[in-house]
Each structure stands twice: as structure tokens, then as C-alpha cells.
Amino acid sequence: MIDSLRGRVISRGGEMVLQTGPVCFELMLSERSRRSLAAEPGEVEVFVTLQVREDRMELVGFARRAERDLYKSLRGITGVGTKMALAVLSTLSLEELATAVATGDVKLMTTVPGVGKKTASRLLLELKDKLAAFMPVGDFPAHVGDAPADPKREQVLGALEVLGMSRIEALRILEKMQPEEDLEVEDLIRLALAASAKA
Numbered sequence: 792m793i794d795s796l797r798g799r800v801i802s803r804g805g806e807m808v809l810q811t812g813p814v815c816f817e818l819m820l821s822e823r824s825r826r827s828l829a830a831e832p833g834e835v836e837v838f839v840t841l842q843v844r845e846d847r848m849e850l851v852g853f854a855r856r857a858e859r860d861l862y863k864s865l866r867g868i869t870g871v872g873t874k875m876a877l878a879v880l881s882t883l884s885l886e887e888l889a890t891a892v893a894t895g896d897v898k899l900m901t902t903v904p905g906v907g908k909k910t911a912s913r914l915l916l917e918l919k920d921k922l923a924a925f926m927p928v929g930d931f932p933a934h935v936g937d938a939p940a941d942p943k944r945e946q947v948l949g950a951l952e953v954l955g956m957s958r959i960e961a962l963r964i965l966e967k968m969q970p971e972e973d974l975e976v977e978d979l980i981r982l983a984l985a986a987s988a989k990a
Contacts, residue, residue, distance in 0.1 A: 795838045796852070801812035807852065809837060819873065821862075821880035827854040842873060846942060849873070857885050860955035868917045879914075884981045887948030892918045896978070913961050918953065947979045954980075958986065964985075 798811035806817045807825060818837060820828070828835050837852040838859045844895040851873065858880055879888065880954040882903045891899045892915055900911035944965065951961035962985050974982070 792848075793839055795836050795856075796835045797834055799834055809835075809852070816850055818850050820852045821858070821877045822855075823881055823884065824852065824854040824858060826910035828852075831972065851877070855885065857954040861885060861888060861953065861957075864918055864953075865914070868914060871914070875903075875905060878905060884953055886950070886977050886984075889953040889980060890913060890946070892953045892978050893946045919949075937959065943976055943979070946976045947983060950976070950980045951983055954984070960987070 794815060796811050797810055798809045798816075800807060800809045801815065802808035807820055807828070809816045809818055814908040818839065824837075835854075837854070837857045838878060839850050839852050840859055840863060851862065852983060853862065855907055856894065862876050865871050865879055866873070877963060879900075883891065883899070887899065890896065895915055897908055897915065900906055901908055901912075906914070916950045931983075947965065948958060948961050951964075952958055956964075960982070964986050968979075968982060
């Protein structure tokens with residue numbers, strides 16, 4: 792299976808075309824990934840997933856591995872096709888989507904074109920359920936002492952899990968970070984992702 796492609800963007804109109812050696816690949820992308828890759832000079836790395844349909848095969852590309860992981864989670868939800876999954880990722884940043892899932896923010900999800908309140912609620916619920924299926928409760932390390940869990944910390948942990956990070960890895964990163972009580976959840980997520988990239 793192809794994990795990623797590295798090459799030069801030779802066409803940005805409609806589907807993006809990436810030249811890798813003598814081969815050119817046509818890729819479908821979210822608008823957010825398209826803008827991100829268009830801003831990079833020279834060669835770019837695109838994380839991909841192959842969609843096999845009855846009449847054709849499609850390569851869907853992403854600027855970030857975490858975006859691809861979220862796309863796969865979205866596509867795993869009944870009734871969510873390529874178009875809706877890419878619409879979600881085009882409208883919301885990874886941090887915004889992760890925060891929406893962690894906090895159950897239906898209003899934010901309805902900013903996606905074609906997603907009403909009912910669909911938004913279902914997407915948020917099923918994305919959270921998918922995470923729970925891969926992270927059994929017994930695998931979660933207990934909190935130190937008997938102090939109640941910090942709601943903001945739990946939101947950040949949930950968001951990092953949505954982005955494909957294991958709970959243990961997310962806990963380790965948060966333990967290394969200096970306390971930032973005044974920061975919003977989205978800012979804490981961004982700092983944790985930056986710390987993870989440096990690790």
C-alpha cells in the first residue's frame with residue numbers, strides 16, 4: 792500500500808497532479824491541504840490513501856498524516872463519502888475538528904457545507920466512539936493521586952487522540968509541557984502537536 796508520495800506539483804487546477812520521477816499521479820485533496828502544499832517550494836510530500844470504486848480508483852492526498860487519519864475515520868462512518876469527508880477537512884483545521892469532537896461542539900460542525908445539526912451530532916458521536924474502540928479503558932493510565940480530572944486537560948487529551956496520538960503518548964507530552972492554565976484548549980493542542988513533532 793502507498794503511504795506517501797514525494798514529488799513536484801505540476802498542476803493545481805482541479806485535481807492536483809504530482810510528478811514523481813517519470814510517473815504523474817492525479818490526487819484529490821481538501822482545500823486546506825491544497826493551499827498548504829501550494830505554498831511549499833520545490834518537492835513536497837503528500838500522504839495518500841487509495842479509494843477503490845466500482846468504476847475507478849482514486850488517490851486522495853493530504854498535507855499532514857494526521858489529516859489522513861481523520862479522513863479515514865470520517866470515511867468509516869456510514870453515509871460519509873469522499874466528498875463530505877473532504878468538505879469537513881476543508882472547512883475545519885485538524886485542531887478545530889479535534890476540539891469539536893472532544894467538546895461535542897455541534898455548532899462548529901454545522902459550519903461544514905451540507906452538514907446539519909443531526910448529521911453533525913452523529914459525526915461527533917461516531918468519531919468519539921471510534922477512538923474508544925481503539926483505546927480500551929484498561930489501557931488508560933490512571934491519574935496520579937485521587938484528584939479529579941482537569942476538564943481542560945481531558946479535552947486536550949481527547950483532541951490529541953482524535954489526531955491519531957495514543958493516550959499514553961499524549962499524556963507524556965502534556966507532562967513535559969509547562970502548565971499553561973490561561974491558554975485555550977485549541978492553543979494547548981497546537982503546543983502539544985509542536986512538542987510531538989520535535990520529539
